[in-house]
Amino acid sequence: MMATWLRPWLAVPVAIGILAAGQIWMSHLRYELSLENQRVNNDQQETLQLISTLRLELANLTRPERLRKTAQEKLGMAPPKPMQVVHL
Amino acid sequence: MIDKQQIFIRRRIEAVAGLLVLGLLLLAVRAVDLQWVQSDRLTTMAEKQRYREYTALAPRGSIYDSKGRTLAESVEIPSIAAMADEVPAERMGELASALGLSKQQVQRKLGKRKGFVWLARQVPPSVAARVMALNIPGVRHEKEWRRYQPLGPETGHLLGFVGIDGKGLEGVERAWNASLTGESGLRQVRRDARGHSLPDGSWLREPVPGQSINLTIDATIQSIAYAALAEGVRNQDAKGGSVVVMRPKDGAILAMANWPGYNPNNFRHAKPGQWRNRAVTDVFEPGSVLKPFSVAAAIASGKWQADSIVYCEQGAMKVADYTIKDDHPEGWLDLTGIIVKSSNIGAAKLALDVGAAPLYAMLDRAGFGRRSDTGLGGESPGIVLPLDRWGPVETANIAFGQGIAVTPLQLAAAFSVLANEGMYVTPKLFADQENKPEIARDRVMSKAVARQVKSMLEYATSEDGTGSKAVPVGYRVAGKTGTAQKANNKGGYSKGKYNAVFAGFAPVENPELVIIVVVDEPQKSIYGGQVAAPVFRHVAESALPYLGVAAQRGPQTDWQTMEVVAESPAFEHESLYGMSMREVRRMAALRGLRLHVHGSGWVSRQKPANVLALNQGDAVEVWLNE
Known part of the structure; x- marks a missing residue:
């Protein structure tokens, strides 16, 4: 029964079909991979941006003038006189 | 009948076949037209439809x-x-409201042209999110780079600023724009039938980020210098001022501040005149701070020694038809006295005796009259007359800092020579330049001369001195005050307008900092010692x-002693009576005593009576009479 339709010439269209399906699957994989690649690249860019922004915020928060003002106004501190500084 | 019918059918078949052939022929012609004749144009059109190119801006x-x-x-x-x-x-109404603009403003922007227009550049992310949430057709969200300087006005003049298109317009940002600016990239992406970008894009040209640069500036010292200058200017109701702090060993500029400052993050709120880095662009007559170089030229000539004495004409001396005056009339002064008492006549006499050429050569080697090669835009070379125009009046004037114009940076480089035992080191603003082998180091004066002048400058900051x-x-400080009348547009001097200057270095034994303070048009006092010296102290002590x-502890507290010897005292007399000023100075130097001198001539009185009982660092006061 099986042998009646399992002819040698059928191998060609079946192989073509399998190759075509494989091609489509590969194309899909390539697309997915490229999408993932784009996403990772975007993440990397965003992270670099975040680092840049955080570095700027850190520089802003630790700028000497701000620290001086905070120390003087909020903590009541004053700059030490040279004789009060001890180098160990 | 049948024949006729067959013929009819045959004709119909022939006609249809003919039409089919004609159709095929036309198709072939069209195919040739599309594939051959119009190939390039259609390929371009198709690619334009399928591909899109984006410019990716590179960060600065x-x-x-x-x-x-x-x-x-x-x-x-x-x-x-x-x-x-x-x-x-x-x-447009809701768009304007989300942008925080009036409807008329938005209409005016959109009415400018038909294509792409900017509505609001560099807005806060919250505003952009609000606008995009409205989903208005044609409104786009773009990304741009914005420059921030966290130290704001403290570094405003030095760093300059960047325009909205990312181009450096002033200061370091402008001078090094080419290195700082990145190279924008070009990315090509495929689009689907709906015009959406597919993810498999490729770079036609990758963006190259701008190079980062490291300056020699120290943010803490920059902040200290700016705060000290601001306080000094405010205390004196002055017009402005500049401070330059430099490390003499390698020429590294640690701070360069000007007052009034401006915020480079908001530079449009300041007038263009306020953007200048006056420490390098503006020149001023240095006044007495130039005297150490006149004295150095005199000692270097071999005609004069540190203890040589000069008669200072009791405050007035004529040179050609011009009268030179001293604020405090003096008689005989040695070279230290000329520096300590800041005698114009003394400095002029030395210069006239030595001659114009040695003084000119000394000033030239110390960097006056030429740009210091920091690379900052707009740097002034200062004004030094060519040697052939130095007559007696010019020579005498320049000896005490008139008729010559310098920048604060030049003055810092020149005082580094005295701190460096006679070596000139080119000022450096970029850390990468520090280790370059071609760093310029030229000898301006011999070690011995530099040491002697340094010692005189330390006297100038003693209780007797102006500084x-x-x-x-x-700490021990060597420095010189200067008070110079400002030049006016008519080639003369403005009445009541002065620059107060202090130039010096500390600590004397191993100079770490050269600090130059210039205060422009102080109102309460005009003297460098009253106006600029406290700013110097503020910067140095912080x-x-x-x-x-470390500060020196022990017996020396708020005073400096001239350190000379540790050997046994060569002087065995109790009394200094009858000694000349030169002998008294030599004795004080040998014993390490602090000397206060009044008058000139020979010692007629002293305090305390027995100098043998004094220890190193103690003070002795003498009164001299002609």
Whole structure:
């Protein structure tokens, strides 16, 4: 029964079909991979941006003038006189 | 009948076949037309439809201080643009409201042209999110880079600023624009039938970020210098001022501040005149701070020694038809006295005796009259007359700092010579330049001359000197005050307008900092010792401990002693009576005593009576009479 339709010439269209399906699957994989690649690249860019922004915020928060003002106004501190500084 | 029918059928078949052939022929012609004749044009059109190219802006390089702290950084922030002809008129109101603009402003922007227009550039992310949430056709969200300088006005003049298109317009940002600017990239992406970008894009040209640069500036010292200058200017109701702090050993500029400052993050709010880095662009007559170089030229000539004495004409001396005056009339002064008492006549006499050429050569070698090669734009070379125009009046004037114009940076480089035992080191602003082998080191004067002048400058900051207010407790300072009348547009001097200057270095034994303070048009006092010296002290007493230079403790407190010898005293007399000023100075130097001198001539009185009982560092006061 099986042998009646399992002819040698059928191998060609079946192989073509399998190759075509494989091609489509590969194309899909390539697309997915490229999408993932784009996403990772975007993440990397965003992270670099975040680092840049955080570095700027850190520089802003630790700028000497701000620290001086905070120390003087909020903590009541004053700059030490040279004789009060001890180098160990 | 049948024949006729067959013929009819055959003709019909022939006609249809003919039409088919004709159709095929036309198709072939069209195919040739499309595939051959119009191939290039259609390929281009198809690619335009399938592909889209984006320009990716590269970030500008950051600027760091010597310790890697951020001085300038670019961050990506949103901007709002629109395709003007696609924005519906009925939605302009809500667009304007989301942007925080009036409807008329938005209409005017959209009415400028039909295509792409900017609506608001570099807006806060919250504003961009609000606008995009409206989903108005034609309105687009774009990304741009914005430059921030966290130290704001403190580094404003030095770093300059960047325009909205990312181009450096002033200061370091402008001078090093080419290195800091990145190279924008070009990315090609495929689009699907709906016009959406597919993810498999490729770079036609990758963006190259701008190079970051490290400056020799120290953010902490920059902040100290700016705060000290601001306080000094405010205390004196002055017009402005500049401070330059330099490390003499390698020429590294640690701080360069001007007052009034401006915020480079908001530079449009300041007038263009306020953008200048006056420490390098503006020149001023240095006045008495130039005298150490005249004295150095005199000693270097071999005709004069540190203890040689000069008669200072009791305050007035004629040179040609010009009268030179001293604020405090003096008789005989030695070279130290000329520096300590800041005698114009003494300096002029030395210069006239030595001659114009040696003084000119000394000033030239010390960097006056030429740019210091820091690379900053707009740097002035100062004004030094060519040697052939130095007559007696010019020579005498220049000897005490008139008829010559310098920048604060030049003065810092010149005082580094005295701190460096006679070697000139080119000022450096970029850390990368520090280790370059071609760093310029030229000998300006011999070690011995530099040491003698340094010692005189230390006297100038003693209690007797004009610069006593420059000395922080626990440190020894060598420096000179200057008070110079400002030149006016008519070639003369303005009445009542002065520059108060203090130039010096500390600590004397191993100079770590050269500090130059210039205060422009002080109102309460005009003297460098009253106006600029306290600013110097403020900077030095904060910066030296920060740099790890410990204050001296022990018997020396708020005073400096001239350190000369540790050997047994060569002087055995109780009394100084009858001695000349030169002998008294020599004795004080040998014994390490602090000397206060009044008058000139020979010692007629002394305090205390027995100098043998004095220890090193103690004070002795003498009165001399002709």
